[in-house]
Amino acid sequence: MxxxxxxxxxxxxxxxxxxxxxxxxxxxxxxxxxxxxxxxxxxxxxxxxxxxxxxxxxxxxxxxxxxxxxxxxxxxxxxxxxxxxxxxxxxxxxxxxxxxxxxxxxxxxxxxxxxxxxxxxxxxxxxxxxxxxxxxxxxxxxxxxxxxxxxxxxxxxxxxxxxxxxxxxxxxxxxxxxxxxxxxxxxxxxxxxxxxxxxxxxxxxxxxxxxxxxxxxxxxxxxxxxEPQSAFVADFIGDSNILPGTMVCDRKVRFLNCEFACVDEGFGEQAEVDIVVRPEDLKLRPMEDKLENVPQGVVESLLFKGVHYEMKVRSGETVLLVHSTHARQVGTRVKLFVAPEDIQVMHKSDCSPDVLKKHADRAK
Ligand SMILES: Nc1ncnc2c1ncn2[C@@H]1O[C@H](COP(=O)(O)OP(=O)(O)OP(=O)(O)O)[C@@H](O)[C@H]1O
Ligand SMILES: [Mg+2]
Missing domain, CATH: 3.40.50.300 (P-loop containing nucleotide triphosphate hydrolases)
Structure with a gap:
């Protein structure tokens, strides 16, 4: 400097x-x-x-x-x-x-x-x-x-x-x-x-x-x-969803059993990575929506937090945190959408196992 x-x-x-x-x-x-x-x-x-x-x-x-x-x-x-x-x-x-x-x-x-x-x-x-x-x-x-x-x-x-x-x-x-x-x-x-x-x-x-x-x-x-560069930083700063993923190739990443377009490059092919998606960036869409090849989930809990609603949405083995100004009742089936720029891809680091376990434990 x-x-x-x-x-x-x-x-x-x-x-x-x-x-x-x-x-x-x-x-x-x-x-x-x-x-x-x-x-x-x-x-x-x-x-x-x-x-x-x-x-x-x-x-x-x-x-x-x-x-x-x-x-x-x-x-x-x-x-x-x-x-x-x-x-x-x-x-x-x-x-x-x-x-x-x-x-x-x-x-x-x-x-x-x-x-x-x-x-x-x-x-x-x-x-x-x-x-x-x-x-x-x-x-x-x-x-x-x-x-x-x-x-x-x-x-x-x-x-x-x-x-x-x-x-x-x-x-x-x-x-x-x-x-x-x-x-x-x-x-x-x-x-x-x-x-x-x-x-x-x-x-x-x-x-x-x-x-x-x-x-x-x-x-x-x-x-x-x-743009947190590691699972530790993502977890420490604000609410987040941190998930294991695979970088399929440049601009394409796989997590929650689906492939997503993203904006990240240079991680190589089929590389193990950590993914962070902020709760406000995870969008819940009705099942009638024509989105294809996206994860689906069921709303498990709904809390009013003042500025937004906090929902927990189960998708398979994973429970995701969602913030939205729009409430969806417990039991509602939804499609999950994330815009490419809202997916943050991070290299694995020595704290990945602890952070991923903590986030996986949300499902219990
Ligand atoms: N004189 C000392 N001898 C041995 N270890 C020390 C000594 N002073 C501090 N430590 C250790 O160094 C580490 C860092 O301490 P430090 O006080 O810098 O932490 P901190 O980030 O300010 O934590 P906190 O948020 O609790 O204030 C701690 O594990 C502490 O136990
Ligand atoms: Mg101190």
Missing amino acids: ENAILSIKNLRVVFEDGFVALGGVSIDIGKNEFVTLLGPSGCGKTTLLRCIGGFERPSSGEILYKGKDIIPLPPYKRAINTVFQRYALFPHLNVAQNVAFGPDLRGEDKQKTAREVSRMLEMVGLAGYEKRKISSLSGGQQQRVAIARALINKPDVLLLDEPLAALDLKLRREMQLELKRIQRESGITFIFVTHDQEEALTMSDRVAVMRSGEILQLGTPEDIYN
């Missing part, structure tokens, strides 16, 4: 007990970019942030900030601030003193700092909370103080480790928008950690999906959602 503010190359972290927490991670992060690290618990998200922030020394690899190696620098010498997963406020200081901690440490003008503190508290929705004790705040309020405390330092890069985890859904949504606005207006580069896929997709310019100390896929939210 040309204008990368941070360039991470082949970063490995092996802990004393031999555990490989990061197995060679590489990622370039652009100025003013909002990048999210997304992945299950234990995949190495916090470890990667700790390396960037300077709290963990990698076993090998490089971290370049504006082209310079920062691994030897202690955290306070990096233009990087961190909002930790456990937000580490000072319990003996009030809200304003917590937020003012950085500027006070640098000996900045008290009155200017007080004004900045009020501005930051307003930004995170805590105007007027200056004198409150930390212990008198809710978890969500404490988390917002932690964000204000980091923002006041105007770092070039802000690392946020699940900063919204303690908030209820409504406040979380508000803070998502708020953080996004702050990031756009301040020009700060955000590296954000979450294991909430919806949060990752709505907030980020790019998402890095991690698993077991590796970045499996890096791309825009649209790329990651529409």
Whole structure:
């Protein structure tokens, strides 16, 4: 990347007990970019942030900030601030003193700092909370103080480790928008950690999906959602149907005992692959429809989900998840249609068996 503010190359972290927490991670992060690290618990998200922030020394690899190696620098010498997963406020200081901690440490003008503190508290929705004790705040309020405390330092890069985890859904949504606005207006580069896929997709310019100390896929939210490259990513991001299939030849794939036209090429002939079809892309058609050589199924369950109906449709040994604004009653026989561009073909990977089994278990 040309204008990368941070360039991470082949970063490995092996802990004393031999555990490989990061197995060679590489990622370039652009100025003013909002990048999210997304992945299950234990995949190495916090470890990667700790390396960037300077709290963990990698076993090998490089971290370049504006082209310079920062691994030897202690955290306070990096233009990087961190909002930790456990937000580490000072319990003996009030809200304003917590937020003012950085500027006070640098000996900045008290009155200017007080004004900045009020501005930051307003930004995170805590105007007027200056004198409150930390212990008198809710978890969500404490988390917002932690964000204000980091923002006041105007770092070039802000690392946020699940900063919204303690908030209820409504406040979380508000803070998502708020953080996004702050990031756009301040020009700060955000590296954000979450294991909430919806949060990752709505907030980020790019998402890095991690698993077991590796970045499996890096791309825009649209790329990651529409074109997952492995069963793990497809399964982790949103509801899906993941099925075993065979690539018959270019642009022709077989699954659910039928052949489908698709848009994928280059997998070879008769290659075993994984298929993902999103529930909203699986169309239920009446049996009278003149579609030929398509799978058929029976609606097994119907749930109203607010925006759409969720149906489970059995086709042979497989149970498929379907989202539609049109309800079909349980017991209805249907034909199943998928447009070629809505079939995503993926190479088999080491997590295919687990993911396929989980999806097959839906039929039980
Ligand atoms: N000091 C340590 N010694 C040995 N193993 C460690 C150490 N610190 C972390 N680990 C292990 O490294 C792995 C990655 O941990 P990390 O905290 O980065 O995960 P995470 O993706 O942030 O997970 P979570 O979503 O639960 O916060 C975990 O399996 C963890 O147990
Ligand atoms: Mg973590």
